Amino acid sequence: MKIFGKKEPLTGEILAGGESAIANKETEGLSQGQIVRRRFFRHRAAVIALVMISSIVVFVFTALDTKIGPIRIPGWWRWSVEDIPELRYEDCPGGTVGCPTLSIRPGAEFGLGTHPFGQDDIGRDYFALVMNGARRSLMIMFVIGAVSGFIGVVVGSISGFYGGAVDAVLMRLVDFLQTVPTIIIAAVIGKAAGKVGPLYLALFLGLLGWTGLARLVRAQFLSLREMEFVDAARVAGASNIRIAFKHILPNAVGQIIVIITLIMAGAILTETALSYLGFGVVAPDVSLGLLISQFESAFTTRPWLFWWPGFFIISIALCVNFIGDGLRDAFDPRQRRRITKKDRLQAKVQTKAGV
Amino acid sequence: MSKENILQISDFNVDFWVDGAWYPAVIDMNLGLAAGKVTAIVGESGSGKSTTAMGLMSLLASNARMNGSVKVKGEEMLAAKPSVLQRYRGREVAYIFQEPMTALNPLFTIGYQIVETLRAHFDMGPKEAHTRALELISLVDLPDPENSINKYPHQLSGGQRQRAMIAQALACDPALLVADEPTTALDVTVQAEILDLMRGLKDKLNSAILLITHDMGVVADMADEILVMKDGITVEKGTADQIFNKPQHPYTQQLLVAVPKLGSSKKRDIPYKESAKPAPVLKITDVTIEYPKRGRQPAFTAVKNFNLEIYPGEIVGLVGESGSGKTTVGRAAIGLLPVKSGSIQIVGNEIAGATQKELFKIRRHTGIVFQDPASSLNPRLPIGESIGEPIFLAGIAKNFPLEQMIEDLLDQVELPRSYRNRYPHELSGGQRQRVGIARALALTPDLLIADEPTSALDVLVQARFLELLTGLQEKLKFACLFISHDLAVVDILAHRIAVMQDGLLVEEGDRDAILLHPKNDYTRRLISAVPVPDPAEQRIRREARLALKK
Numbered sequence: 001m002k003i004f005g006k007k008e009p010l011t012g013e014i015l016a017g018g019e020s021a022i023a024n025k026e027t028e029g030l031s032q033g034q035i036v037r038r039r040f041f042r043h044r045a046a047v048i049a050l051v052m053i054s055s056i057v058v059f060v061f062t063a064l065d066t067k068i069g070p071i072r073i074p075g076w077w078r079w080s081v082e083d084i085p086e087l088r089y090e091d092c093p094g095g096t097v098g099c100p101t102l103s104i105r106p107g108a109e110f111g112l113g114t115h116p117f118g119q120d121d122i123g124r125d126y127f128a129l130v131m132n133g134a135r136r137s138l139m140i141m142f143v144i145g146a147v148s149g150f151i152g153v154v155v156g157s158i159s160g161f162y163g164g165a166v167d168a169v170l171m172r173l174v175d176f177l178q179t180v181p182t183i184i185i186a187a188v189i190g191k192a193a194g195k196v197g198p199l200y201l202a203l204f205l206g207l208l209g210w211t212g213l214a215r216l217v218r219a220q221f222l223s224l225r226e227m228e229f230v231d232a233a234r235v236a237g238a239s240n241i242r243i244a245f246k247h248i249l250p251n252a253v254g255q256i257i258v259i260i261t262l263i264m265a266g267a268i269l270t271e272t273a274l275s276y277l278g279f280g281v282v283a284p285d286v287s288l289g290l291l292i293s294q295f296e297s298a299f300t301t302r303p304w305l306f307w308w309p310g311f312f313i314i315s316i317a318l319c320v321n322f323i324g325d326g327l328r329d330a331f332d333p334r335q336r337r338r339i340t341k342k343d344r345l346q347a348k349v350q351t352k353a354g355v
Numbered sequence: 356m357s358k359e360n361i362l363q364i365s366d367f368n369v370d371f372w373v374d375g376a377w378y379p380a381v382i383d384m385n386l387g388l389a390a391g392k393v394t395a396i397v398g399e400s401g402s403g404k405s406t407t408a409m410g411l412m413s414l415l416a417s418n419a420r421m422n423g424s425v426k427v428k429g430e431e432m433l434a435a436k437p438s439v440l441q442r443y444r445g446r447e448v449a450y451i452f453q454e455p456m457t458a459l460n461p462l463f464t465i466g467y468q469i470v471e472t473l474r475a476h477f478d479m480g481p482k483e484a485h486t487r488a489l490e491l492i493s494l495v496d497l498p499d500p501e502n503s504i505n506k507y508p509h510q511l512s513g514g515q516r517q518r519a520m521i522a523q524a525l526a527c528d529p530a531l532l533v534a535d536e537p538t539t540a541l542d543v544t545v546q547a548e549i550l551d552l553m554r555g556l557k558d559k560l561n562s563a564i565l566l567i568t569h570d571m572g573v574v575a576d577m578a579d580e581i582l583v584m585k586d587g588i589t590v591e592k593g594t595a596d597q598i599f600n601k602p603q604h605p606y607t608q609q610l611l612v613a614v615p616k617l618g619s620s621k622k623r624d625i626p627y628k629e630s631a632k633p634a635p636v637l638k639i640t641d642v643t644i645e646y647p648k649r650g651r652q653p654a655f656t657a658v659k660n661f662n663l664e665i666y667p668g669e670i671v672g673l674v675g676e677s678g679s680g681k682t683t684v685g686r687a688a689i690g691l692l693p694v695k696s697g698s699i700q701i702v703g704n705e706i707a708g709a710t711q712k713e714l715f716k717i718r719r720h721t722g723i724v725f726q727d728p729a730s731s732l733n734p735r736l737p738i739g740e741s742i743g744e745p746i747f748l749a750g751i752a753k754n755f756p757l758e759q760m761i762e763d764l765l766d767q768v769e770l771p772r773s774y775r776n777r778y779p780h781e782l783s784g785g786q787r788q789r790v791g792i793a794r795a796l797a798l799t800p801d802l803l804i805a806d807e808p809t810s811a812l813d814v815l816v817q818a819r820f821l822e823l824l825t826g827l828q829e830k831l832k833f834a835c836l837f838i839s840h841d842l843a844v845v846d847i848l849a850h851r852i853a854v855m856q857d858g859l860l861v862e863e864g865d866r867d868a869i870l871l872h873p874k875n876d877y878t879r880r881l882i883s884a885v886p887v888p889d890p891a892e893q894r895i896r897r898e899a900r901l902a903l904k905k
Contacts, residue, residue, distance in 0.1 A: 035737060035776065228731035229741075231691055232794065235723050236745035237715050250735040331735065 039330035046326020053319035056312070057138060063131040079115075079125035081132050081286065087123040088115065100126070100304045118304045120295070129286050130308045136287040137268055138316065140202040144267035147206025149260045152213030153249070159214065160221025161244045167218070174211045182208050186270070187279040198281050205270060213259045220252035253331040261324030265317045272313075288313050360426075361530045361563040362388040362411070367423035369403070369410045369587075377420060380406045382587045384423070388563045388580075390530065395566040395578035395595075397610070399813040400784075403587040404567045408535050411565075412444050428530060446476045449524035453536035455516035459508040465519040466492075466504035472526040491522040495552060513677070514545035521552065528560055535567045542676040542840055547884040547900065550576050569813055571614045572886025575599060575893040583607045595890045613818035614888045615843035617870065625850045625865070626668035626832075634703065636720075636802045636834040637665040637688060642697035642707075644680070644687050657683040658858045661697070665802065670828060670835040672849030672866070674842055674881065680858040681838045682726075685806045688836065689721050690714045702801055719749055722795030722833075726807040728787035732779040738790045739765075739775025745797040764793040769823060785816035792824065796831070803828075803835045809844055821847055842885050846870060854878045879903070 041047055064075040079085065092099035101113020117126035159170040182205070189204050224230070225248060233247045272289025274280030281287040288309040295305040367384040370377035381403040388394045396404040409415050411425050412432060425432040427447055432440065452458040460468060469488040473479055479487070485504075492500040495518040508516055517537065524532060534553065538546035550573065557564055566577055574581060574595070581598040583591040583606065591604040602608045627633055644658040658680040665671050675681045686692045687706075688699055694707040704717045722745075725731035732741055743761045747753055752760055762772050768789040779787055788808055795803055805824070809817040825848060828835060839845050845852055846866065853863040854875065862875040873879045883900040887893050 228725045228727060229733040231686075232723070232725060232731050232741075232791075233733070233744065234691065235689055235718055235721070236794070236797075237718055237748040238744070242748075247733050247736070251733070253735075 036330045040326050043326035043329055045322045046329075049319040049322030049326070053316065053323065056134070056315060056319070060131050060134045060138065060312075064128060064135070077125075077128060077131065079128045081124065081128050081284070083125065083128070084123050085114075085119070085125065087119055096302050099302070117308045118302070120305070126305070126308065129291060130288070130312060133286040133288040133291050133309060134312045134316075136198050136281055136285065137271060137289070137313070140198055140205075140271045140287070141264050141267045141316070141320075143199065143202035144206040144209060144270075145260055145264040147203060148210035148213060148263050149256075150210075151207070152210035152259075153217055153256060155210065156214035156217025157221055157244050157249065160218035161225060161240070161248070163222070170214075171218070174214055177208060178211050180208065183270075183273065186274055187277060191279055198285070198287070201271075201274075201280060202267075205267065209263055209267070213256065213263065216255055216259055217252055220255060221248055224248045224251050250331060254328040257324045257327045257331075261320050264320050268313060268317060360387040360389050361428060362386065362565065363424075363426040363429075364407075364411070365424045365426075367407070367410070367425060368421065369406050369415065370420045372418040372420065380419075380587050381410065382589075384582075384589055386582060388531070388565060390563050391557060391561045392579045393557065393564040393566055393577050394580045394582065395568060395574045396582045396584055397568060397571065397574055398584035399569060399815060401586075402584040404584050405535055406587075407584075408450070408533050408565065408567050411533065412448055412450075413440055442476075445472050445529070446527045447529055448531045448533060449527070449529035451517070451520055451524050451532065451534040451537045453539050455513065455520045455540070456508060458520060459516060459523075461508050464505050464507055465511070465523070466506075469504075469519075469523045469526050472523055476527050487526070488522075491526060492519070494525070494556070495519070495522045497522070513541055514549065517541060517545075517549055518552065521549075521556070525556065525560070525562075529562060531563045531565065532557075533565045533567070536569070537566075538573060539568070539570070543842070543884040543886075544676060544880060546573070547886070547897075550886075551897075551901075553577070570886070571611060571814070571888035572893070575888050575890045576886045576897065578890075583610065599888065599890055610814060611888060613814045615818070615821075615841070615847050616887065617843045617846055617882070617885055623670075623848075623850050623866065627666055633667050635664040635666050635700075636702055637663070637836065638698075638700040639663045639684070639688065640698045640700075642684075642687065642699060643695045644683050644692060645695045656695075656858060658687070661855075661858075661860055663853055663860065663863070665834045665836060667801065667834050668832045669850040670837055670848050672845030672852040673836060673838045673855065674840065674845055674852060675855035676840060676881075678857075679855040681840075681855050682806055683858075684855070685723070685804045685836060685838045688802075689723050689804055690718065719798050720801045721804065722798065722800040722802070723804040724788070724791045724795045724806065724808045727811055728784055728791055729779070729811070731791055732787060734779055737776050737778060738782070741779075742775075742790060742793045742797060745794065749798060751798075760797070764797055767796065767827065768793045783816075784812055785820055788812065788820060789823065792827070796827065796833075799831065800833055803833050804838070805835060806838045807840065810840070817844070824848065842870070842882060854881065 062075055063077045065080060066073040066075065087097045088099070088101070089097055097119070100116055100118040102116035115125050115127065117130055119126055120129060155170055155174070159167045185208065186201070186205055189201060221244075230243055230247060233243050238247065268289070271280050271287055272292065275287050275290035276293035281290050291309040292306060295302070298305055364384055364386040367381060367386075368379065369381040370379050372378075384407060386394065396407060398404045406415065406419075410419070410421050411427075413421070413435075415421070421433055423433065427443060430439075430443070432443065435443070459465065463471075466485070466488050469491055470481070470484040473484045473487055474481075477484075489500050489504060492503055497503045497515060497518050503511075503515075503519075508519070511519060517540075521537075532553075537553070538549050541549060553564065554577065556562070564577070566574070568574060578595050580594055581592070582589055583598065583604065585606050591598065591602065591607045598607060599611070602611055639661055642658060642661045643656065644661075646655045646657055648654040661680075661684060663671070663673075663684070673681045673684065683692060687694055688701070690706045690709065697707065699706040701717050702720050704713070704720075706714070706717060709717065732738065739758075739761050742764050743757050746757055746760055761775055765772050765775060770786060770789055770793070774782065774786070779790070782790065788811075791808065795805075808824075809820055812820060821844065835848075837845060837848055849866050851864065852866050852869040854861050854869065854877065856877045862869060862873065862878050869878060870882065873882060880900075880903070883896060883903060887896060
């Protein structure tokens with residue numbers, strides 16, 4: 001009980017400090033969207049991640065030539081994936097070939113050199129390969145995230161909101177899809193997708209990946225639709241669509257975002273796994289996963305072949321996670337977990353003072 | 356004196372660690388409690404009374420810091436080792452919690468849970484423990500002990516569950532019983548029974564009881580000594596007689612004034628003449644409401660052949676125990692529940708069997724305030740948007756005019772305009788309920804349905820809330836169906852009162868007719884069970900009620 005009492009002035013203090021921007025704009029009525037946006041932009045890690053991922057996307061997508069149908073937009077990097085320049089031998093440690101020319105060591109002069117990330121076995125520029133791989137991986141990740149996210153949220157919402165027969169039919173569909181062994185089907189499609197391109201592979205993986213999300217959204221809807229604020233909205237005259245998407249969905253957004261970020265992170269891994277097995281993205285096309293799997297035997301001798309694809313996988317996954325974090329916190333007005341009476345009962349017994 | 360005290364608290368402090376600072380929750384508390392006595396700690400939520408109760412046996416979360424001294428039977432508890440604490444918990448100090456549904460484990464039978472407590476503390480075989488559990492269950496008057504012992508918590512009613520929890524608490528004949536709001540979740544009649552039970556057990560077992568409650572009526576019924584807390588500080592301490600009859604501290608006085616007393620408020624004149632009744636705002640004729648069968652659960656008739664009319668400008672109180680169907684009536688009256696037979700008319704429009712579109716139009720004439728302010732406001736919507744939603748959806752205004760209307764509504768319910776961008780969790784319970792009213796009044800309805808709007812509020816907050824509601828009603832002249840289990844609250848507000856039992860309307864009439872000259876037995880029982888915040892009078896009422904029972 002006491003904690004609640006203490007919380008009130010505390011919230012005031014928090015308002016006066018961190019959220020003064022909102023508290024001071026008293027005269028201006030803010031909509032939910034505006035408040036969420038402001039909260040998101042106050043989340044430092046999320047904003048940094050957003051800036052980083054945007055720069056990565058811009059950097060990666062402008063580096064190489066882009067072909068959109070007949071139009072060809074030239075990239076700023078001198079090599080392309082098809083070029084096979086001479087392999088470099090000079091300065092490489094331990095008799096290896098194609099080592100990176102990038103020099104960022106403190107003291108030494110900064111320089112890119114001809115092949116800043118090094119070269120692969122036959123001399124192709126590794127920077128170009130990594131850029132191309134990152135492009136593929138990013139595209140696959142976003143397509144899978146968007147497709148699964150969209151289908152999962154829509155199916156889950158409808159299922160949970162209406163219940164009854166609609167719910168039964170949709171959930172049996174989910175059951176059916178979950179019995180489909182994704183990796184094998186994807187392998188079969190991947191084999192064919194080698195010809196039609198990784199976009200189709202991504203679309204397909206997206207079409208299979210939404211089931212978990214749909215179940216979660218459904219569960220959220222089932223419990224949220226019994227809340228009194230749903231009745232209150234109905235009494236206020238809200239339509240079913242408005243209740244589902246304006247009142248219930250924002251309450252489930254936290255979990256949805258967490259799952260979607262997991263799906264996106266998982267997408268990179270699925271793509272990596274498929275490419276490793278030789279079914280996902282196939283040579284001469286490259287993805288980050290394929291690069292790593294191609295050079296697995298060279299790990300001890302030419303580690304730089306792992307640094308760069310690994311660096312991009314980690315940065316992208318981290319950024320996605322931080323953005324997810326930021327969004328979740330922005331949608332959740334209670335960023336801090338309240339300590340309830342029940343929590344206290346369950347909590348660890350502490351006899352001494354201190355934390 | 357302290358030698359014979361079962362519980363001795365001296366200079367007890369509790370602080371909570373929040374955001375890198377210690378916030379005091381209990382400050383310098385001193386208390387002595389002897390065997391066979393009842394000490395009550397009274398205060399609003401947030402005053403530190405529950406924290407004290409949990410702190411006694413170090414049951415607080417790990418972000419709490421305690422110092423001072425708590426002695427149970429002369430043994431220091433604060434510095435005790437976990438093993439010592441474990442031995443004392445349940446054995447010497449037993450707890451009864453507010454919500455028996457969450458305090459009992461739903462996976463085990465109540466018999467198992469009592470046996471578990473027994474065998475944790477005594478060297479006892481399963482058979483022996485079972486026999487003892489049976490004894491305990493009969494001791495707390497659970498019906499049919501042989502059967503009850505094998506029941507799961509969900510198979511019992513709220514009152515029975517509370518009895519089961521008391522049986523568990525008494526399992527080891529504890530020297531001290533800590534009862535944390537033991538009757539708050541219960542109906543008045545059940546509450547009276549539980550209090551009788553606790554009083555009887557105290558005399559039989561000579562236990563000391565530390566009673567924690569916000570209900571002055573309960574305190575008057577039980578306590579020998581009273582401690583009034585506010586913001587962690589003990590503001591007043593004394594015998595029941597001193598506190599109730601000669602309160603010294605202004606806060607105690609305020610608290611006593613805020614307690615609604617049955618039959619003490621002035622008469623409210625019905626705003627129309629009996630001979631020339633205007634057209635009713637709400638007309639419920641012969642309504643039956645059924646919850647359809649769900650899987651193996653058979654259909655349940657919640658309300659049978661119900662009749663009620665509400666005329667413009669009057670407040671009708673609908674009273675009954677939980678499960679009597681009063682909330683069902685309220686929700687049906689606004690079209691949230693389908694009606695099986697009969698007719699419900701709002702300002703002449705039929706609700707029963709209306710389509711969504713028709714309902715949408717009818718609902719412009721109505722507003723509803725829900726029971727739980729925490730769940731009736733969308734936690735993800737700033738309250739300004741919640742309040743403005745009915746106006747926006749009715750297409751009356753948007754953007755700037757809407758903003759102004761929201762500000763007016765906030766002014767009306769006496770909330771600062773700056774609150775409109777806050778989320779519900781940033782408001783206190785009373786403030787949230789004001790938001791609920793503002794939303795209900797957004798479309799200036801002819802009929803307001805208030806479903807137990809004060810049951811989640813403290814007395815002081817409740818008093819302010821009721822004042823606000825009466826003020827608004829006098830100004831705006833809407834008709835109101837006020838649903839409550841608390842007769843004293845209804846007494847303050849209502850012009851007329853309707854009493855429900857098991858889905859039936861048992862009595863209906865003028866406020867004074869019902870409260871002063873009830874004709875129905877059930878109504879009489881309901882009225883006699885309401886505790887009065889005056890120890891002497893409460894004793895007389897208690898004896899009268901027991902006589903009535905016999």
